Amino acid sequence: MDDLQKTKEELLAEVLVLRKALEKSHADLDQFVYVASHDLKAPLRGISNLSQWLEEDLGPQLGAEPRRQLELLRGRVQRMESMIDGLLDYSRAGRVRHKPERVEVSRLVHEVMEQLPAWASARLELGPGMPALTTERMALQQVFRNLLSNALRHARREELVVRVEAGDAQDFHHFRVADNGPGIAPQYHEKIWGLFQTLVARDKVEGSGMGLCVVKRLVESRGGRVWVESAEGAGATFHFTWPKPQERLT
Ligand SMILES: Nc1ncnc2c1ncn2[C@@H]1O[C@H](COP(=O)(O)OP(=O)(O)OP(=O)(O)O)[C@@H](O)[C@H]1O
Ligand SMILES: [Mg+2]
Known part of the structure; x- marks a missing residue:
């Protein structure tokens, strides 16, 4: 009933407040994705490097199957990197504007x-x-x-x-x-x-x-x-x- 008694101006003011809150929450979420994505990439690179060093250190001692598994592991790291890049693109897509x-x-x-x-x-x-x-x-x-x-x-x-x-x-x-x-x-x-x-x-x-x-x-x-x-x-x-x-x- 209360809503029915509100004037058009009051309703409009409420909509504007809600819209501002929504925009702020979108912006916060984008910022979160942006920061989290950057931070997630560092340990991934670490995993990739470590597997490379392991392979080099073990050299000929490393059998064909473990070698294949290390390659698979690096493939998965790459996949995760491109998923993180996708998240970054997504967060930029709504946030960044360019000059026409x-x-x-x-x-x-x-x-x-x-x-x-x-x-x-x-x-x-x-x-x-x-x-x-x-x-x-x-x-x-x-x-x-x-x-x-x-x-x-x-x-x-x-x-x-x-x-x-x-x-x-x-x-x-x-x-x-x-x-x-x-x-x-x-x-x-x-x-x-x-x-x-x-x-x-x-x-x-x-x-x-x-x-x-x-x-x-x-x-x-x-x-x-x-x-x-x-x-x-x-x-x-x-x-x-x-x-x-x-x-x-x-
Ligand atoms: N032109 C198309 N013909 C057939 N299937 C398609 C086509 N475009 C998209 N799809 C299907 O929709 C899915 C989602 O497409 P989307 O572009 O979001 O992801 P992707 O191409 O798999 O990965 P990437 O993030 O590299 O673009 C695809 O994995 C594919 O299965
Ligand atoms: Mg695609």
């Missing part, structure tokens, strides 16, 4: 693609009307990098075609990154955006499971939306919207 600059999207997409391993194994197609816009280049670049690298890494097929298209959605550009890979079954369409989520065992396809989670945060913290359209066996199309003007819309 002029970006020609078709050029950006080509540049990103050419920096990815195995890019030459795929055919890149760009739809018509790719825009030029003034925006945070690094953020948009990372969104495309994560989506294109997924298309290359998870498509696992010959004659891979990756198609990037742009459209209009009022105050936003609407981008699509589509591949003709194995696609993603609908029951996993939510799961893939979560922290450390991968659909194939990491021993088969190495990945930290943070790429899409970072994409989601980059896009949503700029007011846009991300979603996937895919049926198993029929390729995957990732959609995202990106604001036209530079001001934050959220």
Whole structure:
């Protein structure tokens, strides 16, 4: 009943206080991830070095199987390092802002693609009307990098075609990154955006499971939306919207 008697101004003031508290708690959490990630990396490097020294000291005394196990151990250390890097990217994605600059999207997409391993194994197609816009280049670049690298890494097929298209959605550009890979079954369409989520065992396809989670945060913290359209066996199309003007819309 009390709430019903509150004036519009009182309610608005409450919303503002809550919003400030929420922003502060997000910022604290980001800071925590940032600090914890840095601190976790030092002992990991220690483990990796120690295993290397052990291998060197034992030399020929070390049998084939223990040698393989030490290699596995270093592989796991590397995996954990890339998971920590993923957490750092995630914490940066919502926290760090860059100065807007002029970006020609078709050029950006080509540049990103050419920096990815195995890019030459795929055919890149760009739809018509790719825009030029003034925006945070690094953020948009990372969104495309994560989506294109997924298309290359998870498509696992010959004659891979990756198609990037742009459209209009009022105050936003609407981008699509589509591949003709194995696609993603609908029951996993939510799961893939979560922290450390991968659909194939990491021993088969190495990945930290943070790429899409970072994409989601980059896009949503700029007011846009991300979603996937895919049926198993029929390729995957990732959609995202990106604001036209530079001001934050959220
Ligand atoms: N284009 C795609 N085709 C098929 N499966 C995909 C595609 N993109 C993502 N996936 C699935 O979604 C999962 C999550 O993707 P995400 O980018 O978050 O992690 P990742 O690629 O495994 O690791 P990384 O952190 O290195 O990006 C992948 O492990 C993969 O199983
Ligand atoms: Mg990925």
